[in-house]
Amino acid sequence: MTQYLLSLPHDSAEEPTMATMEPAELEAAMAAAGAFMEELVSSGALVFAGGLHPPSTAVTVDHTGDELVLADEPFTVAPEYLGGLWVIEAPDQDAAVAWAAKASKGLGGRIEVRAFQEVPA
Template structure:
């Protein structure tokens, strides 16, 4: 089985966080959380679940650079962009169509776009 990385884009201008989500209508937030919980349970029940997580926004990032021979720790993301990965799932799926099926379910649960990418497989030795 191939592993796929399902990612959730967030707007860099607003950097939504768990704290800012508290500003949403409580009923809407509860509905989204319930839908995501249901989606996660379905992934787990199917055996497709590998791992998932939410990420803090890029403004909290540190970039470590040792390419000059000295360690530099920068208080910034390694790339600035209009959107960033705010959360993700790593799933196992038989093929891209199956991964897209799960991404469709995730998109519906979160009412958000979801990107699907296969993880690179180790080269044959």
């Protein structure tokens, strides 16, 4: 089966975190995410999932030259950033899109679906 990345974008201007959300909003988001995760687990589709801290917490590592260079910033600045993700296994893109639709509905946000590359045979 193919693995797909379902990613949850966030607005870079806001940089929401669980610590900054209103308690009722956080509770609703956690309930929706929990229900989605339970369904992924029970179906056997879940490989991995996680939420990320905002880009302002990023460290970019560049050791392509002779010296190691660390930058306390994301590697790119964009209007949106990856806030969370699920890696799932699905038989095809249509099935992965169906999972993304459930996540989008439950969490009230857009979800991007991308297949992982497979090594050619």
